[in-house]
Amino acid sequence: MSQPRSARTTYLKNWAAGLAFACGSLGLVLAEEPGRLPIQETREAGPLQGAAAIAETSQAKSEELTLEEAIKLALRKQPNIAAAGASLMAAQIQYEAAYSPFAIFTGPQFVYRRQQATHGLAIAQAGLTQAELETIQAVTRNYLSYLYAREQTAIADETVRSLGVMAELAKKLVDAGSREVTTADLERISTYQLIAQTRLARARLGSEQARAALREAIGLSEKEPLNIAAVSLADYFDSVTQHMRQHKQTISCDKAVELALAHRPEVTQASLLAEVIALEVCAQGWTWRTNALTFAARSDIHAKILPATILDPDYRPGPIGPEMPAVLSGTRRSRQARAAALYQRALAGAEKVEHLVALEVRVLCARLQELEEQVKVLREAAERAAKLRKDAEKAYAADQLNTEKMLTAQLLDAQVRADLNEALYNYCVTLAALQRATASKLWEALVPAP
Secondary structure, three states: HHHHHHHHHHHHHHHHHHHHHHHHHHHHHOOOOOOOOOOOOOOOOOHHHHHHHHHHHOHHHOOOOOOHHHHHHHHHHHHHHHHHHHHHHHHHHHHHOOOOOHHHOOOOOOOHHHHHHHHHHHHHHHHHHHHHHHHHHHHHHHHHHHHHHHHHHHHHHHHHHHHHHHHHHHHHHOOOOOOOOOOHHHHHHHHHHHHHHHHHHHHHHHHHHHHHHHHHHOOOOEEEEEEOOOHHHHHHHHHHHHHHHOOOEEEEEEHHHHHHHHHHHHHHHHHHHHHHHHHHHHHHHHOOOOOOOOOHOOOHHOOOOOOOOOOEEOEEEOOOOOOOOOOOOHHHHHHHHHHHHHHHHHHHHHHHHHHHHHHHHHHHHHHHHHHHHHHHHHHHHHHHHHHHHHHHHHHOOOOOOOHHHHHHHHHHHHHHHHHHHHHHHHHHHHHHHHHHHOOOOOHHEEEEEO
């Protein structure tokens, strides 16, 4: 019995020494107690705000949602934001408990636990910011997807109707003994009309799916109405490109990367987590227990979402996940050594996050520039295809053009318009993704155009 009592006596002496050391600065610690850190207010909706102003000036009904209104509504109703807010509140409670005067009785590590709690509150705040940014992007993407599907539906519907008109005209020409149109052409037109009808059905399905996805992204229940304002993807594209042309500005990829690294919540979370683990190395030095609790016993570090960049099927870089057990076992030296090793892992993880963020921004920047040029080319092609179609319709009505050439002009016009709509969609979605990637700081990356 003497050996265990001696061990307990040694432990109590060491604990008392640590407590005396901590109490020596207790007045300073308590005097600096911040009590409650301010929680940042919800960020404003970021992506395509300038473009959304166009929708507000449209003749849409009052109950129709513009993109900006949809984003504001989502920031109030989306469960992901509510969950992140609850996590922030839990971190706030843990922070207040760490700074309570009674925290000194939890052991000599309380000084480090307070610092960890402070970092934990900042990490939770970054988590809320991340949830807001992801909600904004989700709403923006699904809103744009609905506009895209709605326009594709309109193009397909017009094609079906145009082919129907063409079939009626072809029948009249055949009945009148046309030299250019035959009965075989009637079957050809009918076949193309059936193909167009399948594309129309597909576009309508895509529209319903986009509407359902937008409803979920906003956080609306099935009983709540969802009406989308009558605005087009071209309006969003023009608002952005015209603004930059009028101010003779362009997006700087280098500046966008700099802003992303300075403001992305994932970067903040990764760097602060490394600091928390560094403090754990010190905290483990203040206990002689062979099974010592860590900060992870009070929080789930694996709940922190880190960015994963998907560029193409061949390269999918992912983050280095955080690691810290709830209990460290062994001697004080071995526990500190293990915590130090995990600190090195956390540093590598933080560096990896920065690399992923920079990569994401640069890829999106390059893609945005490419898509802008693609839209310009397709717009010119659409104008030419529309003219060819009008000329062909006149010639066909006058029995001066065969059915094959008329169909070619008709379908070329529809295909080019569909391609243009897709390019506009890809540009707007990429712009929203870049806005998210820069933590809604994209417009600060504008520089004078060369």
